[in-house]
Amino acid sequence: xxxxxxxxxxxxxxxxxxxxxxxxxxxxxxxxxxxxxxxxxxxxxxxxxxxxxxxxxxxxxxxxxxxxxxxxxxxxxxxxxxxxxxxxxxxxxxxxxxxxxxxxxxxxxxxxxxxxxxxxxxxxxxxxxxxxxxxxxxxxxxxxxxxxxxxxxxxxxxxxxxxxxxxxxxxxxxxxxxxxxxxxxxxxxxxxxxxxxxxxxxxxxxxxxxxxxxxxxxxxxxxxxxxxxxxxxxxxxxxxxxxxx
Numbered sequence: 001x002x003x004x005x006x007x008x009x010x011x012x013x014x015x016x017x018x019x020x021x022x023x024x025x026x027x028x029x030x031x032x033x034x035x036x037x038x039x040x041x042x043x044x045x046x047x048x049x050x051x052x053x054x055x056x057x058x059x060x061x062x063x064x065x066x067x068x069x070x071x072x073x074x075x076x077x078x079x080x081x082x083x084x085x086x087x088x089x090x091x092x093x094x095x096x097x098x099x100x101x102x103x104x105x106x107x108x109x110x111x112x113x114x115x116x117x118x119x120x121x122x123x124x125x126x127x128x129x130x131x132x133x134x135x136x137x138x139x140x141x142x143x144x145x146x147x148x149x150x151x152x153x154x155x156x157x158x159x160x161x162x163x164x165x166x167x168x169x170x171x172x173x174x175x176x177x178x179x180x181x182x183x184x185x186x187x188x189x190x191x192x193x194x195x196x197x198x199x200x201x202x203x204x205x206x207x208x209x210x211x212x213x214x215x216x217x218x219x220x221x222x223x224x225x226x227x228x229x230x231x232x233x234x235x236x237x238x239x240x241x242x243x244x245x
Contacts, residue, residue: 009031010031010074010075011029011030011031011075011076011077011078011081012029012030012031012034012071012073012074012076013027013028013029013071013072013073013076013081013082013085014027014028014029014030014034014037014069014070014071014072015027015028015069015070015072015089016028016038016041016053016057016067016068016069017067017068017070018060018065018066018067018068019060019065019066019067019068020060020063020065022068023094023095024089024094024096025056025094025095025096025097026053026056026096026097026098027072027082027085027086027089027096027098027102028082028098029076029078029079029081029082029102034069034071037069038067038069041053041057041067042057042061042067045057045058045061046058051099052097052099053097053098053099056097072085073085077127079102079103080103080127082102082103083101083102083103085102086098086101086102087101087102093139154192156194
């Protein structure tokens with residue numbers, strides 16, 4: 001995305017791809033000549049390390065490929081057509097490296113103090129909403145789901161977040177499909193407890209073992225086991241283990 005200096009200038013929505021496979025990986029908009037805009041992307045990729053687009057461009061160049069730019073929409077509507085084209089390409093399965101859904105540019109050269117851009121024209125929000133209506137979001141691949149699950153595994157929720165989730169789920173029962181999915185997800189997974197949970201488990205077990213009803217049940221179980229062993233021994237079905245000298 002580039003910042004439009006004037007809403008009256010011609011806007012072009014463009015795409016970037018690699019000579020490696022020709023797949024579209026980025027959608028942007030500009031009012032600059034395409035050659036100048038492409039050089040800006042290449043120069044920024046040399047000095048920026050934390051943007052997905054820059055990392056992708058740098059990797060393609062290091063592998064000996066070239067970055068190609070193509071016009072997608074001429075005389076486009078600033079922000080609106082960019083957002084529409086990004087949504088359409090993602091819905092079609094293109095693995096875009098765009099960090100946002102588009103429409104993040106402003107009409108000024110730079111953000112004024114406070115980080116707020118120039119006010120959008122009247123009716124701009126309605127145009128964006130109409131352009132996105134009926135366009136589905138980007139479906140997650142199985143690899144993306146696995147990476148996301150791995151990044152969340154073992155991460156504890158903040159107490160406030162946990163309370164909000166508990167309040168939202170209060171009184172809601174789980175469907176049979178949900179229960180089956182939870183059961184499949186727990187199969188083969190070792191139970192990992194935090195230090196606080198482990199301490200609580202040990203204290204609960206110690207408290208339970210001191211209760212009279214628990215001691216009585218344990219004693220009855222041991223007596224029943226000994227009685228069964230004696231009966232089996234009397235019938236010749238049980239032999240005590242031999243002692244090793």
